[in-house]
Amino acid sequence: MKQPGTIYEAIGGFDTIDTLVTAFYTHVGNHPKLIPIFPDDLTETARKQRLFLTQFFGGPKWYTEDRGQPMMRRRHLPFEITPERRDAWLACMDAALNETKIEEPYHTAIFEKLTMTAHHMMNTPYK
Template sequence: MTGRTFYDEVGGHETFVTLVKEFYRGVAGDPELRALYPEEDLGPAEVRLRMFLEQYWGGPTTYSEQRGHPRLRMRHVPFKVTPSQRDRWLKHMMAAVDTLDLPPANDLLIRDYFTRAAHSLVNSFDE
């Protein structure tokens, strides 16, 4: 066993910086999805998502050190996440993944994760 993580295999920190930057570029241009982000500056949300994803995929544990356990569903309860919002989120995240040019197995794995995570966070069917 090499001890290499998904995080290492896909290029580490720089890959996740690119992914999250591209994702939030899409969010910024999507008024309906952008409304889910209460902060005027998306920068802090970008940092939180990057730290979370890096930790999830085997990188630094900075997210937990700074923010505690991820508690993904709990952290999203204050926001009305509808199927439409989920689909918008996935559209921008998948477009961001497209920019990474990952090896096919890694690409499939990360897309599957994002799809499952997005579906799990839907908490309202009241469009």
């Protein structure tokens, strides 16, 4: 049996990313700490997240093809990302990972990679 070469392949590819992002933005759209920094219509935000996570976890480089180099910190600088919002974002992602039923060791690997990224995105101290 061939072992998957990437997290993307191991979790089932784009269909799983799509399910994860859909679940995630359902939580984001209802989270009082996150609503102020996200648009009312999350359609385009979710589309970009699908492209990013596909690439981030070893799938096709769709994000770069569509948007250029990720430069995620720079792209997020216009938004106040506090430790509190980082934690809210991670809580929404953890809930989405649970709902998507991504199995171990991939659930933990994904959450750890996204936790490091979320820490990197912080640009505003506690208020």
